[in-house]
Amino acid sequence: xxxxxxLLNDAEWRRxxxxxxxxxxxxxxxxxxxxxxxxxxxxxxxxxxxxxxxGYGPYTTIYNRYNRWSRQGIWHDIFKALTGHSGIFGxxxxxxxxxxAHRSAAGAKGGTSQGIGRSRGGRxxxxxxxxxxxxxxxxxxxxxxxxxxxxxxxxLVRAIGPFRRLIADRGxxxxxxxxxxxxxxxxxxxxxxxxxxxxxxxxKRAYKQRxxxxxxxxxxxxxxxxxxxxxxxxxxxxxxxxxAAAVTYWLN
Numbered sequence: 001x002x003x004x005x006x007l008l009n010d011a012e013w014r015r016x017x018x019x020x021x022x023x024x025x026x027x028x029x030x031x032x033x034x035x036x037x038x039x040x041x042x043x044x045x046x047x048x049x050x051x052x053x054x055g056y057g058p059y060t061t062i063y064n065r066y067n068r069w070s071r072q073g074i075w076h077d078i079f080k081a082l083t084g085h086s087g088i089f090g091x092x093x094x095x096x097x098x099x100x101a102h103r104s105a106a107g108a109k110g111g112t113s114q115g116i117g118r119s120r121g122g123r124x125x126x127x128x129x130x131x132x133x134x135x136x137x138x139x140x141x142x143x144x145x146x147x148x149x150x151x152x153x154x155x156l157v158r159a160i161g162p163f164r165r166l167i168a169d170r171g172x173x174x175x176x177x178x179x180x181x182x183x184x185x186x187x188x189x190x191x192x193x194x195x196x197x198x199x200x201x202x203x204k205r206a207y208k209q210r211x212x213x214x215x216x217x218x219x220x221x222x223x224x225x226x227x228x229x230x231x232x233x234x235x236x237x238x239x240x241x242x243x244a245a246a247v248t249y250w251l252n
Contacts, residue, residue, distance in 0.1 A: 005055045006044075007037045012251040019078045029065075030057060038062040040247055043240050046224025070239035079242040082250040083138055089163035091133040091206065093213040094156050094172065096149050097221070099125045101229045108232035115234035117144030125229050127217075127241060130156045135212030136249045137220075142238045153177050157184070165189055165203075167210045173200075220244050 008016070013033055020032055029035075038056030042049060052059040069075055101116045101123040108114045115125045124145025129137050139159045141152055149171050157166065157180055166181050170191040178200075181188040189206045192199035221227040223244040231237040 005037070005053060006041045008033060008040070008247075008251070012247070015082070015251050016078065016246075019081050021072075021074060030061060035062060035065050039066045040243065042066075043225045043243060044223050046228065046230075066239070067236060070233075070236045075239040075242045079140075079246050079250075082246050083136070085132075085138070085161060087161075089132055089138075089161065091165045091167060091209060092130055092138070092160060092163045093135075093167040093210055094128070094130045094153060095169065095210070095213040095217070096126050096128040096152070097217040098145050099127060099221075099227065099229050101125050101145070105229045105232055105237075110234075113234070114232065115142045115144050115237070116229075117146035119146045121145075125234075125237065127220075127226075128152045128156060129213065129216065130160055131213045131216050133209070133212075135216050137216055137245045140238065140241050140245065142234055142241075150174050150177065154180055157181065162186075165206060167207060167213075169210065219248055223248075 016036070017032070034056055038052055039062055041056065042052055042062065049063040050059050052062050056062055098121075100121070103123075105116060105125075106123060116123050117125070126143050126145045126147060128141040128143065128149065130139040132138050139156050141155060141159075143152055153168070153172050153174075154177060157177070162184065163186050165187045167189040168177075170193050173190050173193045173196070178188045178190070187203070189203050190200075191202055191207070220241065223240075225231075225240050226244050229237050231240065
């Protein structure tokens, strides 16, 4: 049991409290701040839900809130509200990261629709992300680990507002993606694959900023339930990523 309970600080709570659902039917919710802090603690520590410190309340309450708000899309709504942006982004970057799926994540109904695929490395899932110029996550998507990055790239681009430049590694070198980016009056900064007979020039100086998206994945994977997937349901694991991203980048 933790000797000192982690709690969202006053500044963090002031940011998130106005975004919580209000006026819903049913019994009055127990202390939101304590329960959400318990969810954050469990996602960071990577422990089993039943091992949640008693100071946060019954572990069933902690898990049920996490699961129910995931099903209702509330965690995504909170993330989207915190990352809201109505202007034009200068530079954005896209990339993905593989995540090992623990054996406890298997067995949910839906098979591959739950975002777990089999490959040489076993069961894996994959997070796809788009970051702004500061390396903060703006869009997060989930697929099975054996899905090619380029198949999700267009969805990432369409999910963001106007931007001037998009950075990606050579795995995203595809004509249809380049046309999509140029169609939005933006510059693709993507190295050509070796299979291209005539390599397409790109801004090598701007490309050095791609490491920001790599650093973003490293910070999110400091959360143990992000670094390893234990959730059977894709929506629950993606919600965990939204929570980790919100706390790490947008509540401070």
